[in-house]
Amino acid sequence: MKVKKIHHVAIICTDYEKSKKFYVNILGCEIKKETYRAERKSYKLDLLVGGEYQLELFSFPESPLRQSYPEASGLRHLAFEVEDIDQAVEELCKENISVEPIRVDEITGKRFTFFCDPDDLPLELYEKSC
The missing domain is CATH 3.10.180.10 (2,3-Dihydroxybiphenyl 1,2-Dioxygenase, domain 1)
Structure with missing residues (x-):
């Protein structure tokens, strides 16, 4: 398969x-x-x-709640690609959504950050490759 x-x-x-x-x-x-x-x-x-x-x-x-933190076994997070991570973070902050500081992936050199959905599901924003 x-x-x-x-x-x-x-x-x-x-x-x-x-x-x-x-x-x-x-x-x-x-x-x-x-x-x-x-x-x-x-x-x-x-x-x-x-x-x-x-x-x-x-x-x-x-539905039973899912353990997220400390990181539990299973699905870690769902990542979304964005064109401009700074703009995306600004839009989330305007909606009063807490966003972690932007970091740089040491392997790819791309910028990323994490935030949560209304049920605390960890979500990631990953800046699109040029």
Whole structure:
């Protein structure tokens, strides 16, 4: 077997409307499809990142919280590429989102930083290569 690409990343949120606003209005993801599944009392929101990559945002009543810090085993973070990291950080700060200081990747020389979504899922901004 040889996988070809990542199809989607699924995220379970605790407050659907708050997370929907964050991913759509703040990060600029595009809504592909929104479905309410009454039997599960759950929303599924398909989002496009950059017109191609898909995030699936789920809401389930009473989901257990996930340990993030100290760093737990499993998925470490989700990284988004941006053209201008300084501008992206400024936009997040205007939304009162706490952002770590920008660092430089010692291997690639690219700038990056971390912040969290409404459920404290660690997210990364990584500046696009020139």
